[in-house]
Amino acid sequence: MELTHLRTFVAVAEEAHLTRAAERLFTSQPAVSAQLKALEETLGVSLFNRLPKGMKLTPAGERLLVQARAALDAAGAVMEQARALRGETLGRLSIGINSDFDFLKLGDMTQAFNQQYSGIELSLLNGMSYDIIQQIRRGTLDAGFFFGPCENTGDLQLRSLCTTTMALVGPVAWRDRFQHATREELVQLPWIYTTPRCPFFQLQRELFNEMNYELQKTAFVDSEDAIRALVQRGAGIAFLREDDADRAEAAGWGVRWQGVTPSIELSIAWRKNRDQEPLITALQNVLTQLWPELSDGRRTGDLAL
Numbered sequence: 050m051e052l053t054h055l056r057t058f059v060a061v062a063e064e065a066h067l068t069r070a071a072e073r074l075f076t077s078q079p080a081v082s083a084q085l086k087a088l089e090e091t092l093g094v095s096l097f098n099r100l101p102k103g104m105k106l107t108p109a110g111e112r113l114l115v116q117a118r119a120a121l122d123a124a125g126a127v128m129e130q131a132r133a134l135r136g137e138t139l140g141r142l143s144i145g146i147n148s149d150f151d152f153l154k155l156g157d158m159t160q161a162f163n164q165q166y167s168g169i170e171l172s173l174l175n176g177m178s179y180d181i182i183q184q185i186r187r188g189t190l191d192a193g194f195f196f197g198p199c200e201n202t203g204d205l206q207l208r209s210l211c212t213t214t215m216a217l218v219g220p221v222a223w224r225d226r227f228q229h230a231t232r233e234e235l236v237q238l239p240w241i242y243t244t245p246r247c248p249f250f251q252l253q254r255e256l257f258n259e260m261n262y263e264l265q266k267t268a269f270v271d272s273e274d275a276i277r278a279l280v281q282r283g284a285g286i287a288f289l290r291e292d293d294a295d296r297a298e299a300a301g302w303g304v305r306w307q308g309v310t311p312s313i314e315l316s317i318a319w320r321k322n323r324d325q326e327p328l329i330t331a332l333q334n335v336l337t338q339l340w341p342e343l344s345d346g347r348r349t350g351d352l353a354l
Contacts, residue, residue, distance in 0.1 A: 052124055054088040055117045057081055058096060062114050063187050066103045073189060122322055139168040142328050145181030145193025146173050148273060148315075152290065153194055154339045161335045169331060177271060179246040185318055192319040192332055197248035199318065206321045208333075210340045212314050215252055216294035217306035219286040224304045227286065232257060232308070239267035239285035241276055248313055249276075249288045255311045 060070040061081065071078045089096055096110035106114065142162075146153055155173060162169055174190065181193035186204060199207060219227040219238070227238065236257070242264070243250045253264065267285040270276055276287045281302045288310070289297070297303025317336065323329050337343050 050088070050091050052121065054084050054091070055121055057084040058088055058110075058117050059114065059121065059188075061085060061097065061104055062106055062110065065105065073187075126326070140328050141170045141172055142332060143172040143174060143189075143191045144332075145176045145184060145190045145195075147176060147178045147181055147194050147196060148290075152292065153315075157339050158335055161338060162331070165335070166331045169328065175272075177244070177246065178248055182318060185320060188320070191323070191328060192317060194315060194317050196313050196315060197251060198314070199316070204321055205318045206324050207316055207318050208336065208343060210315045210317060210336070211342060212312050214291040214312050215249075215288050215310050216291045217256075217286060217308070217310055218280055218289045218294045218297055218303045219306065220280060220283040221302055221304050222283060223286075227306060228304055229307055232260065235286070235306070236260070236262045236264060238265060240264045241279045241285040241287035242266045242269045243276075244269075244271055247271065252288045252311050252313065 057070065057074065060073050061067060064070040064073060067078050067081050071081045074081065085096065092113070094109040094113070095107050096113065097104045098107055146155065150156060159171060162171055176184065176193070178195035178197060181190060181195050182199060182205075184190040185193050194210075199205070217235075223238075226234070230238070240253070268279055270279065273289070273293070276289060277293065277297070279285060280287055280289070280297070286306075289303075294303065294305050298305060319329050319332070
């Protein structure tokens with residue numbers, strides 16, 4: 050039995066689709082099918098039911114999936130321990146990033162890794178908070194930043210990095226009708242909207258939590274860069290971080306609403322069963338240097354990412 054076959058088995062089980070599993074593994078669909086067939090022949094059991102729209106685990110497959118994951122984790126631990134015995138911390142560390150470079154201190158992070166852990170190659174990948182959490186759970190990311198609360202089922206290690214005040218920002222041309230508007234008046238203005246899985250969507254709900262309202266949606270976006278660009282071009286109002294709002298006002302293209310706005314928490318996560326791995330230990334050491342207020346951020350709540 051080869052570890053490659055077990056990785057393929059786990060990928061297909063988690064993706065429930067041969068093509069998506071092949072993309073995740075950077076291989077072809079025929080190769081994935083061949084590896085699954087070889088594993089089933091070795092084990093003497095059928096692992097999947099082939100359905101028109103994907104792959105569904107058989108009862109035997111469901112039971113063996115747990116052990117396959119454990120075997121892969123154990124194999125990874127052996128390799129990491131061997132590196133530790135050689136006095137090396139080597140490998141690629143893939144981190145999901147949900148906000149801009151400066152806010153997440155990625156320049157300082159990269160410099161710290163270069164100076165202290167030159168054998169680690171950083172891979173910084175953009176994504177939305179919710180998607181980053183799911184990719185960590187699937188193992189396609191080693192760690193990732195996210196905004197808002199996270200429903201932790203015990204499989205993740207969470208660390209709170211900071212709490213940032215949010216600001217409601219509109220185009221500078223709307224200053225007179227926006228800056229001191231009531232919440233009832235805000236509802237009537239065009240809003241730049243985000244997916245319900247985005248933490249900024251939850252901020253809108255929090256601002257109007259006891260009101261029966263329907264926002265005037267002018268555009269749907271899924272990134273902070275897009276939000277800033279649309280506000281600057283006069284498309285509507287939206288939540289931005291306070292430091293973003295300060296820059297918008299200083300640059301002369303944005304104005305801040307003067308009412309009370311909520312705050313949001315920035316955290317980072319990785320899988321708990323990897324907590325002692327050298328790559329994750331290196332990440333924790335660097336984070337502690339960059340975020341003095343680093344604290345244990347384990348919590349449960351509605352997933353609002």
